[in-house]
Amino acid sequence: MLDSHRNIVLACALSALAGYVDGIGFLHLGGLFVSFMSGNSTRMGVSLADGDFRPAGQALGLIALFVLGAAAGSLIVLGRSTYSQCQVLLVEGGLLAAAAIFHALGRGDFAVAAIVLAMGLENAVFQIDGGSGLGLTYVTGALVKVGQLLAAAATGGARFGWVPNLLLWAALVLGSLCGALVYNRINLAAIWFAAAAALALSAWVAATAK
DSSP: OOOSHHHHHHHHHHHHHHHHHHHHHHHHHTSOOSSOHHHHHHHHHHHHHTTOHHHHHHHHHHHHHHHHHHHHHHHHHTTOOTTHHHHHHHHHHHHHHHHHHHHHTTOHHHHHHHHHHHHHHHTTTTOOTTSOOOOOSOOHHHHHHHHHHHHHHHTTSOTTTTHHHHHHHHHHHHHHHHHHHHHHHHGGGGHHHHHHHHHHHHHHHHHHOO
């Protein structure tokens, strides 16, 4: 999947977008995530152990929305359209724009729900033949790949095969930095920039589709 310049650029752009949105979500939700469900799962388990059921329920709700978004993205991709990547990004951009509108209307709960759905959906962009595809809203797998490919390079494999996965990680970190900075200035209205980025990426993907 990270086998061409186009795919590497797209994957890094989407990882940065996910980091940006997750930085916003983390600050807005006070320590929960809108794209990193491993973190929410751990938070849910710890909260249950403490008998603190409200944050556990909140984490579970976010996880369920994320899974629903991932399923919706897969349904789009399984349609096998030449423009399925574009379609996924259009829906993602629409959900992020809806989130910004909900925030402007004072419905922060609906805004967060739309954001989480969008993040789940994004992971279908590189899904192939019904498989799991490339994770774009979390980078644990990318870091594992960095380690594995570094080992491969040290034993005669491709010298720089690990670089694209490292770039995915760096893009997410940079995105989260930007998201936090913008959120600190304009609160959840910062999601407008994410919506614009997703729609712009959709147009670029459509123009470069094969």
